[in-house]
Amino acid sequence: MSILSxxxxxxxxxxxxxxxxxxxxxxxxxxxxxxYAVVGKSGSxxxxxxxxxAGLDLPTEGRVLFDGKPTSTLNRDRYRxxxxxxxxxxxxxxxxxxxxxxxxxxxxxxxxxxxxxxxCASEKLELVGISEQQSKRLPFMLSGGEQQRVAIARALASxxxxxLADEPTGNLDVENTKNIVGILSDLSHDMGYCxxxxxxxxxxxxxxxxxxxxxxxxxxxxxxPHDNALLHCRS
Ligand SMILES: Nc1ncnc2c1ncn2[C@@H]1O[C@H](COP(=O)(O)OP(=O)(O)O)[C@@H](O)[C@H]1O
Ligand SMILES: [Mg+2]
Numbered sequence: 419m420s421i422l423s424x425x426x427x428x429x430x431x432x433x434x435x436x437x438x439x440x441x442x443x444x445x446x447x448x449x450x451x452x453x454y455a456v457v458g459k460s461g462s463x464x465x466x467x468x469x470x471x472a473g474l475d476l477p478t479e480g481r482v483l484f485d486g487k488p489t490s491t492l493n494r495d496r497y498r499x500x501x502x503x504x505x506x507x508x509x510x511x512x513x514x515x516x517x518x519x520x521x522x523x524x525x526x527x528x529x530x531x532x533x534x535x536x537x538c539a540s541e542k543l544e545l546v547g548i549s550e551q552q553s554k555r556l557p558f559m560l561s562g563g564e565q566q567r568v569a570i571a572r573a574l575a576s577x578x579x580x581x582l583a584d585e586p587t588g589n590l591d592v593e594n595t596k597n598i599v600g601i602l603s604d605l606s607h608d609m610g611y612c613x614x615x616x617x618x619x620x621x622x623x624x625x626x627x628x629x630x631x632x633x634x635x636x637x638x639x640x641x642x643p644h645d646n647a648l649l650h651c652r653s
Contacts, residue, residue: 419486420447421612422471422502422580427480428635429466440466442635443480450579453606453613455623458632464616465584467632471614472504472582473497484580499527502580503573507588509565511557517568518543518553524576535575542571546601563594570601581605583615587622599625 429441441463448454448471456464469475470482473494482489484501492501503524511520518539525535543553546567548560557565566586573581581602587595599615599622606613606627615622623629631638 421450421485422448422614423483424467424470424477425481425483427467427470427477427482429463429470429475430478431466440635441470441477444635444637445480446630446637448580448612448614450612451606451610452627453603453615453625454628454630455626456614456616456630456632457618457620457623460618462632463635464632466635468504468582468584468614468616471580472502499524500576501578502582503576503578505566505569505573505581505583505586507585509557509562509569509589511565511568511572513557516554516556517548517560520557520568521553521571521575524572528577538575539571542574543568545574546571561594562590563597566590566594566598567601570598570605574605579610580612581614583613585617586615587617587619592621595619595621 424444424446427441427444428439431438431440444467456467458464470477473489476490484492484497489497512523515523518536521539521542522535525538526532530538540550540553548564548567548571552560552564557568560568583602587598590598602613602615603625605611615626617623
């Protein structure tokens with residue numbers, strides 16, 4: 419069974435001036451152990467879709483299901499704390515906490531004892547290649563690539579099986595992009611995470627197991643990596 423799915427999901431932004439149908443009747447299933455790249459032009463609805471998967475918003479119509487249960491029936495704070503982890507382009511680390519404190523944060527939120535939270539943080543930081551010495555610094559003292567690795571470690575500390583990333587390499591150079599995508603894809607293939615990466619970087623799409631293309635709020639096709647050459651040609 420899929421870990422995360424959308425059933426006829428739509429999302430409409432409404433304000434005084436306009437109504438925008440950002441996501442239109444999308445159905446899709448995401449499975450554990452796979453990396454998905456969601457690609458599409460700016461404004462095609464990628465971030466809106468990710469927000470609903472992340473439980474930041476509920477669909478205007480349709481349902482998002484986590485492990486078969488509609489997110490509308492789950493405790494949303496708990497869902498966001500324990501079931502899905504989100505990684506952003508701008509890293510979003512807490513600037514006044516050390517790297518290690520950042521990674522301990524999800525465990526502390528769940529009421530885990532400091533000693534155990536510390537052990538978990540060290541383990542996750544090691545997994546993404548951040549040294550003990552680096553972990554004592556404040557985030558701004560690390561490079562962009564390192565900060566994004568810390569954000570991944572923090573996502574892992576939440577024990578979520580689903581990692582959602584919105585343009586995670588948008589602020590990184592080619593080398594660091596490769597590194598981050600390599601880490602996310604290893605996590606998925608070796609440890610069974612479901613990883614969904616929103617990106618307009620075709621080199622990331624090439625590394626994904628499945629490419630989900632969005633056009634005007636709809637998913638138009640879904641491709642295996644072997645079809646990615648096509649994707650190159652069209653773009
Ligand atoms: N807060 C908002 N209010 C109104 N319209 C919005 C808002 N956020 C996004 N939109 C619109 O919804 C559509 C999809 O946006 P978004 O999901 O951010 O696309 P993407 O991430 O693919 O660039 C766009 O037309 C955008 O202008
Ligand atoms: Mg976006």
